Amino acid sequence: MSSEQRFCVALRGERILTSPRWNKGTAFTTAERNAFGLTGHLPYRVNTLDEQCQRAYDQLQSHETPLRKNTFLQSLRDQNWVLYYALISRHLQELTPIIYTPTEAEAISKYSHLFRRSEGLYLTLPHQESMEEDFLEQAQGRDVDLVVCSDAEMILGIGDQGVGGIGISTAKASIYTLLAGVDPARTLSVTLDVGTDNEKLLKDPLYVGWPHERVRGEEYDRFVDRFVQSVRKHYPHSLLHFEDFGVNNAKRLLDTYAKKHAVFNDDVQGTGAVTLATIMAAVGVMKSKLSDQRIVIFGAGTAGLGIARQLRDAMVTLDGLSPSDSNQRFWLLDQHGLVKASLGPDNVRSGLSDFVRADEEWEGAAANERGEIGLLEVVRRVKPTVLIGCSTVGGAFDEAVVREMARGTERPVILPLSNPTSKHECTPEDAKRWSDGKALLATGSPFPSVELPGGKKYRVAECNNALIYPGLGFGAILSKARSLTDSMIVAGAQRLASLAPALNDPDDALLPDFGDSPEINYEVTCAVVERAIEEGAAAVEWTKEEVREKVRERQWKPIYGRYEYDADGEQ
Ligand SMILES: NC(=O)c1ccc[n+]([C@@H]2O[C@H](COP(=O)([O-])OP(=O)(O)OC[C@H]3O[C@@H](n4cnc5c(N)ncnc54)[C@H](O)[C@@H]3O)[C@@H](O)[C@H]2O)c1
Ligand SMILES: O=C(O)C[C@H](O)C(=O)O
Numbered sequence: 198m199s200s201e202q203r204f205c206v207a208l209r210g211e212r213i214l215t216s217p218r219w220n221k222g223t224a225f226t227t228a229e230r231n232a233f234g235l236t237g238h239l240p241y242r243v244n245t246l247d248e249q250c251q252r253a254y255d256q257l258q259s260h261e262t263p264l265r266k267n268t269f270l271q272s273l274r275d276q277n278w279v280l281y282y283a284l285i286s287r288h289l290q291e292l293t294p295i296i297y298t299p300t301e302a303e304a305i306s307k308y309s310h311l312f313r314r315s316e317g318l319y320l321t322l323p324h325q326e327s328m329e330e331d332f333l334e335q336a337q338g339r340d341v342d343l344v345v346c347s348d349a350e351m352i353l354g355i356g357d358q359g360v361g362g363i364g365i366s367t368a369k370a371s372i373y374t375l376l377a378g379v380d381p382a383r384t385l386s387v388t389l390d391v392g393t394d395n396e397k398l399l400k401d402p403l404y405v406g407w408p409h410e411r412v413r414g415e416e417y418d419r420f421v422d423r424f425v426q427s428v429r430k431h432y433p434h435s436l437l438h439f440e441d442f443g444v445n446n447a448k449r450l451l452d453t454y455a456k457k458h459a460v461f462n463d464d465v466q467g468t469g470a471v472t473l474a475t476i477m478a479a480v481g482v483m484k485s486k487l488s489d490q491r492i493v494i495f496g497a498g499t500a501g502l503g504i505a506r507q508l509r510d511a512m513v514t515l516d517g518l519s520p521s522d523s524n525q526r527f528w529l530l531d532q533h534g535l536v537k538a539s540l541g542p543d544n545v546r547s548g549l550s551d552f553v554r555a556d557e558e559w560e561g562a563a564a565n566e567r568g569e570i571g572l573l574e575v576v577r578r579v580k581p582t583v584l585i586g587c588s589t590v591g592g593a594f595d596e597a598v599v600r601e602m603a604r605g606t607e608r609p610v611i612l613p614l615s616n617p618t619s620k621h622e623c624t625p626e627d628a629k630r631w632s633d634g635k636a637l638l639a640t641g642s643p644f645p646s647v648e649l650p651g652g653k654k655y656r657v658a659e660c661n662n663a664l665i666y667p668g669l670g671f672g673a674i675l676s677k678a679r680s681l682t683d684s685m686i687v688a689g690a691q692r693l694a695s696l697a698p699a700l701n702d703p704d705d706a707l708l709p710d711f712g713d714s715p716e717i718n719y720e721v722t723c724a725v726v727e728r729a730i731e732e733g734a735a736a737v738e739w740t741k742e743e744v745r746e747k748v749r750e751r752q753w754k755p756i757y758g759r760y761e762y763d764a765d766g767e768q
């Protein structure tokens with residue numbers, strides 16, 4: 198999309214100024230001011246987008262805390278999309294943590310107190326009779342490519358946030374635009390308010406969501422189904438992205454709808470894919486094979502299980518290991534310690550069955566009075582090559598665990614992935630120190646570089662699903678595939694892994710820099726479209742070169758177009 202792109206727009210005066218999609222503020226040209234009745238609405242001087250970014254950046258700096266900056270940026274997004282995305286693109290590494298993890302977690306937890314204005318579609322269980330009307334009212338006849346929804350049961354690592362979950366839907370949608378180029382006018386962010394079990398919210402007189410305990414079971418399923426059916430009916434070709442659902446619903450909903458609509462669960466599949474890419478890069482550094490790794494996953498919830506399955510499937514499809522042998526490469530732990538058969542069906546979640554360890558292997562292991570085996574003992578006996586944290590238990594990878602791990606393997610791969618920052622299982626600095634600099638690291642939220650003895654800096658890779666999900670989703674949208682298949686996801690992960698700086702220098706980061714995430718997601722998008730075409734899932738037929746061109750062409754860029762007034766034009 199070039200700056201010369203022309204649009205016919207039907208909004209005049211105040212209406213165009215209050216439309217974030219069309220508003221240019223002081224960047225409206227003199228001709229546009231005349232055509233749209235804006236001369237008296239704006240001060241004399243016409244600014245460039247660069248000048249506007251400079252001014253907005255200066256204003257942003259006057260806000261001292263990350264949370265205040267988050268609020269400021271949210272209000273900028275409400276005013277002018279081009280300016281919002283242009284500003285963040287120009288300061289990507291500095292501002293992504295403000296609009297996304299970790300600051301967005303704080304904004305979501307204070308949602309009812311920070312509330313200013315609507316930011317998406319609120320579907321509330323007691324209003325379900327009017328759901329379809331509400332849906333259509335919000336969509337306003339737009340063509341929608343992407344619907345992002347959350348029921349907010351498990352927001353990042355901070356649990357049930359009720360109606361505040363709208364914040365994760367809008368943040369994830371913004372990241373699609375920022376990093377992959379999805380047109381913001383073709384996205385819809387949704388919160389499914391089915392109540393909350395968060396006592397603090399329920400007791401808060403200012404809580405703006407439905408003050409009711411979280412509805413579960415059949416009533417919940419009917420409500421979600423009604424929503425999915427509306428999406429299917431009105432936007433049959435859209436991608437439906439599920440974010441931060443609870444562990445008992447995430448995989449189940451994915452399985453329920455995968456055959457009927459293009460659905461994607463980011464915590465299961467996006468996290469699985471970015472972790473696969475990280476470990477493929479680490480395996481490249483170690484000159485080893487994925488299927489030779491012994492992998493301990495601490496935290497057997499949505500993310501933990503998504504990661505285990507993704508890695509297991511890749512061992513089968515990429516390395517040719519049998520499914521049963523590959524299951525044996527994993528040891529999962531949850532709040533009952535090692536997931537093993539004797540915990541019994543009540544304590545082993547159904548999705549975990551592939552990864553349950555036999556008790557015989559653990560005879561003589563140190564256990565607590567309930568027979569549960571903790572992380573240190575597992576690390577001692579398994580001698581893992583890879584340790585992944587997605588438990589929300591900050592500090593769980595303590596000195597003893599990291600030292601034990603480093604004793605058993607040449608380059609321990611340690612990935613504390615829990616967000617926000619306070620939930621990380623260890624800091625990169627500690628992991629490097631306790632492993633005498635040997636650890637290969639990646640974290641879920643951004644961390645500064647670690648200084649190694651001798652003064653060398655180690656860049657810590659950010660293993661956040663944002664490095665890959667925007668490209669996966671945009672690839673699915675552009676290929677018009679009816680589903681985002683596992684093989685398309687693996688193609689995206691392989692492309693990401695191939696870009697790892699550590700492949701050229703083993704002491705460099707395991708993943709490319711987050712500052713390069715738009716280019717990375719472009720590559721992921723291309724890989725997904727290529728694979729969709731190869732496997733006959735796509736409704737387009739392009740050569741590899743055409744894919745690269747078409748993806749570029751379809752990317753929405755934060756650049757102003759030229760407008761002409763037309764009473765029948767766009768709104
Ligand atoms: N980096 C990323 O891209 C990324 C992606 C998804 C999730 N995450 C993070 O991973 C974390 C988990 O998210 P989720 O959606 O899987 O949540 P979840 O609630 O589904 O899973 C958390 C799991 O942790 C385990 N757990 C809890 N307490 C434990 C303890 N004391 N010891 C061992 N295990 C314990 C439980 O098995 C629980 O199921 C969150 O902090 C989230 O922000 C990161
Ligand atoms: O949102 C993120 O930062 C990553 C992930 O989806 C999470 O739930 O933590």
Ligand SMILES: [Mn+2]
Nearest residue numbers: 353440441464
């Ligand atoms: Mn998430």
